[in-house]
Amino acid sequence: MYGKGKILFGLAVFLGLVTFPFYSNLGKVGAVPEPSLNTPVINAMRDKECVESEEFMEAEHMQLLDDWRNMLVREGKKKYVNSKGKEFDISLQNTCLNCHSNKEQFCDRCHNYLAVKPYCWDCHFGPKETNWTKETDV
Numbered sequence: 001m002y003g004k005g006k007i008l009f010g011l012a013v014f015l016g017l018v019t020f021p022f023y024s025n026l027g028k029v030g031a032v033p034e035p036s037l038n039t040p041v042i043n044a045m046r047d048k049e050c051v052e053s054e055e056f057m058e059a060e061h062m063q064l065l066d067d068w069r070n071m072l073v074r075e076g077k078k079k080y081v082n083s084k085g086k087e088f089d090i091s092l093q094n095t096c097l098n099c100h101s102n103k104e105q106f107c108d109r110c111h112n113y114l115a116v117k118p119y120c121w122d123c124h125f126g127p128k129e130t131n132w133t134k135e136t137d138v
């Protein structure tokens with residue numbers, strides 16, 4: 001009996017360790033903190049609207065950024081025209097982060113909670129950072 005108990009105990013510890021990241025993520029999804037919109041540029045806006053609708057941005061911002069990169073790098077386009085016909089400069093730093101200048105309380109807060117780690121900041125610097133070290137001369 002002693003041997004069997006030890007094995008069961010070991011198994012329980014193993015399962016606990018293996019499933020821990022899963023459970024801790026599950027817990028977090030329900031408790032996503034409100035990403036802060038408190039920035040000077042957004043506060044000064046009359047109609048507080050993103051590039052596209054809030055629902056679209058929440059679900060598709062990664063795809064939109066990917067499209068922007070392709071539009072700029074492959075097609076040489078500098079402007080994005082949104083679904084309402086409004087123009088935006090294609091730039092992660094000068095457009096997205098101009099409004100969302102609180103990257104830590106906005107992008108990072110949400111990503112950290114959901115354990116998503118975009119690698120973009122290796123090259124694209126956020127506000128107040130000046131470490132543009134890679135591929136600056138592309």
Ligand code: HEC
Pocket residue numbers: 065066068069072073090091092093118119120121122123124134135136138
């Ligand atoms: C290895 C460096 C590197 C990484 C990592 C990287 N980029 Fe870029 N990205 C570039 C360079 C270089 C350009 C071209 C800039 C130019 O021509 O003005 C660019 C252009 C872009 C553009 C269009 C122009 C601009 O300045 O915003 C977008 C949008 C973009 N990248 C998004 C992303 C996203 C989103 C990620 C992460 C998922 C990412 N990039 C990761 C180097 C990188």
Ligand code: HEC
Pocket residue numbers: 035037042048049050051053054057058061064065092095096097099100
């Ligand atoms: C002109 C200012 C402005 C620009 C530029 C802008 N945003 Fe936004 N963004 C906002 C505002 C304001 C909201 C809140 C929208 C709402 O409540 O309808 C928002 C909402 C969002 C959301 C949803 C947040 C949530 O609570 O679910 C995401 C994600 C987002 N933006 C990402 C981006 C990305 C990525 C870019 C660049 C491609 C970008 N934004 C460019 C102002 C901006």
Ligand code: HEC
Pocket residue numbers: 035058061062065096097100106107108110111114116117118119120
């Ligand atoms: C409301 C929460 C939220 C906010 C705010 C937010 N993101 Fe995200 N982001 C996500 C989620 C969730 C994913 C992962 C989606 C998936 O994997 O399908 C993601 C993924 C991404 C990715 C793709 C990463 C990858 O490796 O595939 C990029 C790039 C990105 N976000 C950029 C941004 C930027 C830039 C901002 C701030 C301007 C921002 N996000 C704000 C929730 C958010």
